[in-house]
Amino acid sequence: MDQKSLKDMFANYVNKKSIFQDKNLLTSVFKPSEIVHRNAQIQELASILAPCLRNTDLSNTFIYGGVGTGKTLVVKRVSQELENAARDAHVNLKIIYINCKMKKVADTEYRLLAELARNLGEVVPATGLPTDEVYNRFFKKLEDQEGTVILVLDEIDALVKKIGDNFLYNLTRVNSELQHTKVFVVGISNDLNFTEYLDARVRSSLSEEELIFPPYNAIELVDILLQRSKHGFSDSVLQEGVIQKCAALAAQEHGDARRALDLLRVSGEIAERSDSEHITTAHVDLAQQKIEKDRTVEAVKSQPKHAQILLSAILTLNKTSSGNIATGDVYTTYKTICNKIGLTSLTQRRISDLLSELDMLGIINARVISKGRYGRTRSISIDLSTHVQDQIDSFLKEKFY
């Protein structure tokens, strides 16, 4: 492109009518004024939490539901309204929301406690203190609140799977240590079977109330997308069937509203980039591919070095061998690559864990199978499109060779 046409391009861009009116409305971060198809859950949660306005005890509550079923949105909305009501009624209420999956923020017991304490105004160093000391500081700050404190722990299942339920046990017993403050926990989990991981005592004290968020069906997703697209897109850019297609695709994937919104927004971006005045169902197909590709490639790029080399080994084997690959083969190839690039290889035990992590991220499929006389192993495969595989492969080759 010569410089004149570049100038024209920018001029065109400025003058062209945008497909979007307010793209912000089409992100999952945006909090709509009305949460569609979640009235029942809002009412129920509000009625569970309302007693704190009369300084009456609350029940610890667990909220279950898949990704993108509106759990966090509903909890944040109810929290906000509850805090407003408490202020009007001159009741001391503090609600702390923490996402336990936030890397480097609340993904260990120490970090969670430190983050909770920080929310109450206590200064806690990132590391260095004994955990007991962080508990003490946190409890002291709680006591200073002299009212009700509600701890909302989002994605709590991820944290419990990582560090166990000890911290939950301590948090549920905190009320016996405090005189002026009452503490209640609202746990949010993506995993319906989460309580199986919990100690029986923790389970019974934490699950006094339970709230289930069912996945959205395609019709509900259509309503959500219509609500957002009304002011999110410019008038009449959406062609017939686009919203329905986004909703249908997202409904297939566990009724995930976040996914539906991403599809719709990315479809718009693709349409805009291709100079199209309308968004068509073909754009939705492209958006579906792009989201899948971006998600995987980004996941690969953020992996540690050895996991990337491991993936490189799997991709190499995937090209040469037909069918599934065994752990032993992967480990041998991985060691060869390490040798070639002058890196000390990790042990098979560690590689076993890295394989599990890649599996959890959905980059590879690893299934434990038994080959009878020939042992037990993971059967590893990659079901990414060849296009995505090539992109990952060239990224890894560029980085290591």
Added chain:
DNA sequence: AGTCCACAGGAAGGGCAGGCGA
């Protein structure tokens, strides 16, 4: 029915970096 393979995956602990408090 028993054996045996090729791992899976749990437990314990080492070593390092970052940070606190005396």
Added chain:
DNA sequence: TCGCCTGCCCTTCCTGTGGACT
């Protein structure tokens, strides 16, 4: 500065296991 504590990544050692083979 030193002792202590943390998270994190990793190794070592170990037990467990599904099912083909004998």
